[in-house]
Amino acid sequence: DAGITQSPRHKVTETGTPVTLRCHQTENHRYMYWYRQDPGHGLRLIHYSYGVKDTDKGEVSDGYSVSRSKTEDFLLTLESATSSQTSVYFCAISEITIVRNTQYFGPGTRLTVL
């Protein structure tokens, strides 16, 4: 158990509204990630963070922003939700050892944009 929680776990919202998803970790990992998972696609990276206030874009970052003001929390914001952002969102952390960097995932947030 990598000590990752996500909130909310389910959300239904309307097009044009802002939405914020929260990822919380308890083990002081430096790297955190947001992915989305859609049918027919593998998990795709939205944004990631390599430290407090240090973030960078992934491959599908348009329409999303992130913030990390504390090590334990990584927030994903949809500024103005669209139906194409209906998806399952997973947060992940990296556990780094001498030889390998392995990612572990949170339980996911199922977001529906009507």
Place this chain on the structure above:
Amino acid sequence: RKEVEQDPGPFNVPEGATVAFNCTYSNSASQSFFWYRQDCRKEPKLLMSVYSSGNEDGRFTAQLNRASQYISLLIRDSKLSDSATYLCVVNRGDFGNEKLTFGTGTRLTIIP
């Protein structure tokens, strides 16, 4: 061509049988490789890393073939609890700057 390709299945396999999946990747500079399993409506969970020399963890064996750019997963003596989607994951970045690419998964159903 997709960066990581997997046969989506489904593979329907009787309990106790041996089943194998392959996954091909396109970037020859890929550094590390993983298999994750994902149960329906759950998060992906690391099953095993794939080492250059191949590695085994109980009933599971992973192999890497860099020349042909594929990795494989072999499950022996399959159990009902092995039913899941298996995700092939390739890291094409450097250590500390990982760039993971996920396959779309291979669905496995073990039949009693």
